[in-house]
Amino acid sequence: MNHADIDTLVKNWIVDAASRPANPRVQQVVQRLLGDLCKAIEDLDITPTEFWHGIAYLSAAGAANELGLLSAGLGLERFLDIRADEAEQKAGLEGGTPRTIEGPLYVAGAPESVGFARLDDGSESDRAETLFMQGTVFDQEGKPLPNAKVEVWHANLLGNYSFFDRTQSDFNLRRTIVTDADGRYQFRSIIPVGYGCPPDGTTQQLLDLLGRHGQRPAHIHFFVSAPGHRKLTTQINIDGDEYLWDDFAFASREGLVPAIARIDDPAAIDAKRLDKPFASIDFDFHLYRDTEAAPSTIVERNRAAA
Numbered sequence: 001m002n003h004a005d006i007d008t009l010v011k012n013w014i015v016d017a018a019s020r021p022a023n024p025r026v027q028q029v030v031q032r033l034l035g036d037l038c039k040a041i042e043d044l045d046i047t048p049t050e051f052w053h054g055i056a057y058l059s060a061a062g063a064a065n066e067l068g069l070l071s072a073g074l075g076l077e078r079f080l081d082i083r084a085d086e087a088e089q090k091a092g093l094e095g096g097t098p099r100t101i102e103g104p105l106y107v108a109g110a111p112e113s114v115g116f117a118r119l120d121d122g123s124e125s126d127r128a129e130t131l132f133m134q135g136t137v138f139d140q141e142g143k144p145l146p147n148a149k150v151e152v153w154h155a156n157l158l159g160n161y162s163f164f165d166r167t168q169s170d171f172n173l174r175r176t177i178v179t180d181a182d183g184r185y186q187f188r189s190i191i192p193v194g195y196g197c198p199p200d201g202t203t204q205q206l207l208d209l210l211g212r213h214g215q216r217p218a219h220i221h222f223f224v225s226a227p228g229h230r231k232l233t234t235q236i237n238i239d240g241d242e243y244l245w246d247d248f249a250f251a252s253r254e255g256l257v258p259a260i261a262r263i264d265d266p267a268a269i270d271a272k273r274l275d276k277p278f279a280s281i282d283f284d285f286h287l288y289r290d291t292e293a294a295p296s297t298i299v300e301r302n303r304a305a306a
């Protein structure tokens with residue numbers, strides 16, 4: 001069958017078959033995706049067995065709640081970022097902190113504090129490297145932004161995230177920090193370890209067939225928001241990770257790999273009331289002012305809440 005014949009068939013099923021008012025956007029998108037899928041079936045001679053295998057795969061991925069993870073691993077979430085970058089560039093926005101993907105592991109409702117928070121519950125303190133991370137949230141003119149919200153979340157020493165990993169305490173390694181009068185935030189936590197897709201999960205199953213690993217380098221996630229400003233979704237990477245530029249989710253970016261200082265001066269250790277050297281990261285966030293010239297950066301998606 002040629003592509004024009006397929007277009008006619010799909011228009012018949014999706015447009016002509018409608019006897020009641022349709023949602024035009026849904027109709028438009030389904031017509032396009034269905035047409036593209038039928039063309040792929042034709043061009044690649046996808047067999048019925050292969051087709052039903054694909055349906056079974058998507059069913060299993062959905063049942064396992066892994067479609068968000070799959071979206072990251074296939075590059076689709078990165079693709080949405082590339083498009084958002086392009087739209088901002090067209091609108092003349094530049095100089096802001098680079099965005100990178102949210103990923104599927106945010107949980108709403110984390111404890112909120114002003115200026116400072118400790119993220120970790122101390123359960124891994126004996127094995128972990130303590131991290132202090134701090135900086136300022138700036139507006140487009142380089143003015144500090146008090147009252148900005150810095151939502152932060154990251155994995156533990158096993159690469160696992162609280163809530164999804166029920167063995168961790170509630171909101172371990174998750175907090176919301178409101179910047180102080182000088183626009184500053186600081187947190188104490190632990191240097192996380194990179195995430196790996198569940199080895200027996202549906203995402204890893206497909207990655208295996210594609211000859212790919214399912215590892216992310218160690219990273220820390222952020223939402224940074226302030227009234228009158230575009231919400232920033234980003235991450236920083238922990239420098240030195242073997243997967244730093246080999247992320248299965250394609251989320252590593254220049255500008256998001258801050259230097260890590262290793263502090264071993266006894267007076268500095270004492271000042272933090274620690275008993276061993278610690279790591280320190282300085283990182284500022286630069287937000288864009290709200291604008292109609294680029295699409296909103298507020299993304300609705302199913303998210304966990306606790």
Ligand code: MBD
Nearest residue numbers: 072102103104105195249
């Ligand atoms: C993660 O921690 C993550 O950030 C992404 C994008 C996918 C899976 C796990």
Ligand code: FE
Nearest residue numbers: 103105195221
């Ligand atoms: Fe993550």
